[in-house]
Amino acid sequence: MATSVATAMPAPVFHPTVWGEYFINFTPEPLQISDEKMAERINQLKGDVSGMFQATKNVVETMNLVDVVQRLGIGHHFEEQIATALASIHSAEFNSSSLHEVALRFRLLRQQGFWVSPDEFDKFKNEDGSFVSGIANDPKGLLSLYNAAHLLTHDEGTLEDAILFSRRHLESIQSSLKPPLADQVGRALEIPLPRTIKREEAISFIPEYSSIQDQTYSPEILELAKLDFNLLQHLHQKELKAFTQWWKDLSGEIGLDYVRDRIVECYFWSYTVHYEQANARARMILAKLFVLTSLLDDTYDVHATLEEARELNKAIERWDYGDVSFLPEYLKKFFVKVVSNFSEFEDELEPHEKYRNVYNRKGFQTLSKYYLQEAEWFHQGFTPSFKEQVSVSVITAGAQVLSIGLLVGMGDAATKEAFEWVIGNTDAIWACGEISRFMDDMSAFKNGRNKLDVASTVECYIKEHNVSSDVALAKIGSFVEDAWKTINQAPFKYPALLQVVQRVASLAKSMTLLFLDKRDAYTYSKDFKKTLESHFVKHILI
Incomplete structure (x- = not known):
């Protein structure tokens, strides 16, 4: 910010708005369903998804459910369920050898204000403190580690090392990955997930979610999103x-x-x-x-x-x-x-x-x-x-x-x-x-x-x-x-x-x-x- 000189100066030319009165005159493209019907169906689906929180069988299922609900942009409907689920995850015993699962738990909990120590990643490190080379062949785990590590606070060298390690390997394998993982890696390398605004991630993740054919996929969740x-x-x-x-x-x-x-x-x-x-x-x-x-x-x-x-x-x-x-x-x-x-x-x-x-x-x-x-x-x-x-x-x-x-x-x-x-x-x-x-x-x-x-x-x-x-x-x-x-x-x-x-x-x-x-x-x-x-x-x- 600055100002002009003391005598009147011609104003710099900012380009005009690209929108004008677009939204004053805007008529949305008609959908197959009215707003009233959408709201009614949303309420039904919210009940279905609430039931899913109660029906999860273990920590990993619960984490996957919280993750997709948040990334699809519907977490605002389930704030209480998410808070309860993550409090339970935080207090539960958790021993996993999966880098993806450890990193996912770390990210979800820290985002919600639950402290998790970076020592959780020690199991993936050598005695000299470097990350084991084997995880370089786990692109899903690397991406989860990269995103989780961006929730680092001051003086957390382990997480700084994790960012450098995972970024280097993700950049080297990005061209060999297939969608949707390739697209998710590309987005994260531009803006890591913890720094991505919720609606922007939802717009990208909604079309990707339908290609997830494992236990995290639910047609009801996708329809709700x-x-x-x-x-x-x-x-x-x-x-x-x-x-x-x-x-x-x-x-x-x-x-x-x-x-x-x-x-x-x-x-x-x-x-x-x-x-x-x-x-x-x-x-x-x-x-x-x-x-x-x-x-x-x-x-x-x-x-x-x-x-x-x-x-x-x-x-x-x-x-x-x-x-x-x-x-x-x-x-x-x-x-x-x-x-x-x-x-x-x-x-x-x-x-x-x-x-x-x-x-x-x-x-x-x-x-x-x-x-x-x-x-x-x-x-x-x-x-x-x-x-x-x-x-x-x-x-x-x-x-x-x-x-x-x-x-x-x-x-x-x-x-x-x-x-x-x-x-x-x-x-x-x-x-x-x-x-x-x-x-x-x-x-x-x-x-x-x-x-x-x-x-x-x-x-x-x-x-x-x-x-x-x-x-x-x-x-x-x-x-x-x-x-x-x-x-x-x-x-x-x-x-x-x-x-x-x-x-x-x-x-x-x-x-x-x-x-x-x-x-x-x-x-x-x-x-x-x-x-x-x-x-x-x-x-x-x-």
Whole structure:
């Protein structure tokens, strides 16, 4: 984030939206079954699958059931059954010589906040600590080990070795594998399963699941996954229609023609955190907050003079739209709309929840303050130290304000303790911000940043340490990995906040997808359209 020079500058040209009013006018392709019939059938199938949890005969069957239910995207229907099953697995005796089974148990339990020691993998290692060569001939086991090891926390050398070992062997055998294992390996080598957003995995895994012809396959589970995806997609399409109309009205009133028009992308970002029907309120509040923070970013970044930036920050600090005479006309309209939308967020809340919006506003005010700091640096021609840059730009990456925002519309898990945890920028929140900031900056370095931007973390590191860009990028990449270790540690460190930690982790996962291979699929969203179509336009054939 940066801002323009003190005299008016032409705004950089962001490419226009690839969506326009598509979802306002969108009519879904008719399905063979109505929404009402789908909902009725889903309820029947949920009963069938619940029975399967009770009918599993051993730990391995239970693990396989939990795994497919989660990967097919229907785990939200069976949260209690999954929690009970994994608690039972955690306490049960388990002695398996199968690398796949040991790794699967490790991953499922750690994801749910149950601690499992990496010593579980010692049986697959030689006396010198290296992995036995025989497991290199077990592609399914290697893939499970690779995915499980990505739940490592700090100072877990065994799991770091496991990642290197399994990745090297998976890359060497990938071309000889057959679908669906070949496809699963390809996806994991891009984004490991524990860092993959749930709906993205479901879209890939649903068509693969039908080819699994062993004891884990159930036609009822597959039917439920397909129907549930399509029914939820219809809800998301209706929300996108309303959301696009909201944006059309908002942008028409304030006329910010210099900003990134990325309304569908903002909705997607929110949906990666909250896709379930029960979280519709949380999803819409967060999606609107994404838009408002993006507008604030672009206003500071590419349009406002330094004096305008200072005055806008003052207005946001005061939060009084009755006293905005000192702002230029375009910022008056923008500021009034920000305040009115925050009032609408509060109107969505029950009386005992309204305190949440105070935290929401504080997060937005903090974001504005740090955007202004970057603007001040730019105008002074000041290149901060790497540490100074990180202390500001991790906040401007937005993880804190968005982690507050994802809580605002949630249910009972959004406690005052949770809000204090987030606004205090505790380690996991900061780590989410680091992932966002460092991946964004590596993308900007690769693609060329705006000439008005303040020096990025990559550039600050190069200058301060007098190293090549390759060395700096490798170092920044290692900081991303360290941040993931901190997020992986959070379920064990904050067990009472597990649901909140998991949502914050989902926010971090969205960054992994949007900035994959150092792209920026938000700013340069044309190449991301097919991904969005798979989520919001194309239904799954039943």
